[in-house]
Amino acid sequence: MRPEALIFDVFGTCVDWRTCIARELAAVLPGADALALADAWRGEYQPAMERIRAGNRDYVALDDLHRENLNLVLGRFGLAVPDRDGLNRAWERLDPWPDVVPGLHDLRGHAIIAPCSNGSIALMTRLARHAGLPWDCILGAEIARDYKPRPGVYLASCAALRLAPESVMMVAAHNDDLEAARAAGLATAFVPRPMEYGPDRQSDLGPAQDWDVVASDFPALSRQLFG
Known part of the structure; x- marks a missing residue:
């Protein structure tokens, strides 16, 4: 198939959040276990969004x-950081995996490309400027006022492009993201990121279903889709 647009998960699929967040934590907390802190901070991500997905809280930007999750984790570890707002902006300074920028440029020559992330428009815009991600526009959670894997997030991205879901391909390194996108009627592409959680990762090492495309990296995805 040749999709008219590709929308991308960002954290983990496009950028190496764990290494970069640990690096920023190590800079402000040199005696702490930066990787453990990064994992703990990320560990609060799904529970925080789930309260919104479940209807127990109105939409709050990521x-x-x-920032709330940072307070929780620093309290749990008994750590103090004077400039917590500055540290929170570390999520805007994540580096891309090596194949991502050239692969996105290849793909952009054939189709619209945009993030479909749980990150806000502001976060995704600043991250794109830092990492050199050549998006055509910013889509995802904020335009839907909800969080993946709720179907409305994928469908709002399609609607914003005035495209039918079957003309849009969701690209992710996470099988549950693709499962939700497929259920909403989108095409799917799996690109593994085995080092997202470090060498001991146990999940998402390979495709869990017969996704429309399985590619080793973004340039391979472009070749498989567009030749």
Whole structure:
């Protein structure tokens, strides 16, 4: 198939959040276990969004959830950081995996490309500027006022492009993201990121279903879709 647009998960699929967040934590907390802190901070991500998905809280942008989660984690570890707002902006300074920028440029020559992330428009815009991600526009959670894997997030991205879901391909390194996108009627592409959680990762090492495309990296995805 040749999709008219590709929308991308960002954290983990496009950028190496764990290494970069640990690096920023190590800079402000040199005596702490930076990787453990990064994992703990990320560990609060799904529970915080689930309260919104379940209807127990109105929509709150991920920037603010990250900041609340940082407070929780620093309290749990008994750590103090004077400039917590500055540290929270570390999520805007994540580096891409090596194949991502050239692969996105290849794909952009054939189709619209945009993030479909749980990150806010502000976060995704600043991250794109830092990482050199050549998006055509910013889509995802904020335009839907909800969080993946709720179907409305994928469908709002399609609607914003005035495209039918079957003309849009969701690209992710996470099988549950693709499962939800497929259920909403989108095409799917799996690109593994085995080092997202470090060498001991146990999940998402390979495709869990017969996704429309399985590619080793973004340039391979472009070749498989467009030749």
